[in-house]
Amino acid sequence: MWDVDGNDYVDYLLGQGPSFLGHANATVNQAVHDACGDGMLYGNSHVLEVEAAERICSALGWAEMVRLGLTGTESVQAALRLARAATGRRRFIRFEGHYHGWLDNVLVDAAGTGPASAGQVGAQLADSVVLPWNDAEAVAAALAEHHGQIAALIMEPIMVNAGTIEPRPGYLQRVRELCTEHGVVLIFDEVISGFRVALGGAAARYGVTPDLATYGKAMAGGWPVAALAGHAHLMERFGTGEVNHSGTFNGSVMAAAAVVATIDLLTSDPPYERIAEHGTALMAGLLELADKHQVPLRVQGVPMAFHASFGPREPVTDHRELRNLDLARYARFAEVLAGYGVWVAGRGIWYVSAAHGPRELATTLERVDDALNESGA
Ligand code: PLP
Incomplete structure (x- = not known):
């Protein structure tokens, strides 16, 4: 990536994740260009929209x-509205540290207790019951306490937004069972993890099937597209018009073409092993540099999206343990890294793309080494 002054960066922010195939993937962009030559929006379905839906369904399985x-x-x-319609219940369960977008009913401050924005209708947060994540017993207790009131349970099945924390073995399975038992719609928010941690996202990686799941980012080569996928017995309520989900630009020719071309690339030449190798080597290289320079830099997560911070090396398994890490020090270090040509998020996530190769790996580690050597952390 180059800035206006001509400085180059190895980019691990990837536009917050969508540039999973690298910036401006030529195949995807050509497909979008070719598709929209005849028209962009019809106010009705078109064949590419059907093809995109078919690609998504077959990728997810x-x-x-x-x-x-x-x-x-x-x-x-859309997922929350559908879950309410299907269950006739209003409230939903969500988890500390998980991000589900910027609207009033899901946006919380850093402490996780109140609204995060001026102008936000904080009262809407009362629709959710907020629990610590990775604790199946907390879910069991909340479902018992709020019996018959919970429409949905929504989570990032791997908590990338806060610390890149993986689910404990058996956790997702237990939550799946509890949701089924209580008639609660299980929603995986795979906006980050979908098409990234595996073609089938975290559901495939951990072998647990939700009722509904949301996707975006890595699904469309950087084009603005998201998707809600799910079982027909729920989803058909949109088709009948019982549940409203609308939007002038939804399912545009460009969006659908980008999804088709991206999923075709991800299936014809899967980048997952390459990305895993790069990410694993990068994580190991960063730890080596930390030891060399005697700084408490630590990493955790999966190679396609890992979290870097300062603090003890033991894995963090819960959002609350993030307090033991020095996140502010890392945010300052991310700014130092930018000066050395490594572009990362101040909040710690490193996204790896299919366009990162051995050259980028070597350059990154050299630059981090120089940053630690000359500027420290
Ligand atoms: N859900 C998760 C897990 C996310 O990480 C994000 C964005 O980062 C969203 C939802 C919201 O997606 P968008 O920014 O496309 O509205």
Whole structure:
């Protein structure tokens, strides 16, 4: 990536994740260009929209129907509305540290207790019951306490937004069972993890099937598209018009073409092993440099999306343990790294793309080494 002054960066922010195939993937962009030459929006379905939905369903393996949208925020809201319609219940369970978009009913401050924005209708947060994540007993207790009131349970099945924390073995399975037992719609928010941690996202990686799931980011080569996927018995309520989900630009020709071309690339030449190798080597290289320079830099997560911070090396398994890490020090270090040509998020996530190769790996580690050597952390 180059800035206006001509400085180059190895980019691990990837536009917050969508540039999973690298910036401006030529195949995807050509497909979008070719597709929109005849028209862009018809106010009705078109063949590419059907093809995009078919690609998504076959990539996921479990989903039967899809609705395209523009943003993850929107698809989350569609999922919650659908869950309410299907259950006749209002409240939903969500988890500390998980991000589900910027709208009033899901946006919380850093402490996780109140609204995060001026102008936000904080009262809408009362619709959710907020629990610590990775604790199946907390879910069991909340479902017992709020019996018959919970429409949905929504989570990032791997908590990338806060620390890149993986689910404990058996956790997702237990939550799946509890949701089934209590008639609660299980929603995986896979806006980050979908098409990234595996073609089938975290559901495939951990072998647990939700009722509904949201996707975006890595699904469309950087084009603005999101999707809600799910079982037909729920999703058909959109088709009948019983549940409203609308949007002028949803399912545009460009969006659908980008999804088709991206999933075709991800299936014809899967980048997952290459990305895993790069990410694993990068994580190991960063730890080596930390030891060399005697700084408490630590990493955790999966190679396609890992979290870097300062603090003890033991894995963090819960959002609350993030307090033991020095996140502010890392945010300052991310700014130092930018000066050395490594572009990373101040909040710690490193996204790896299919365009990162051995050259980028070597350059990154050299630059981090120089940064630690000359500027420290
Ligand atoms: N859900 C998750 C897990 C996300 O990480 C994000 C965005 O980062 C969203 C939802 C919201 O998606 P968008 O920014 O496309 O509205």
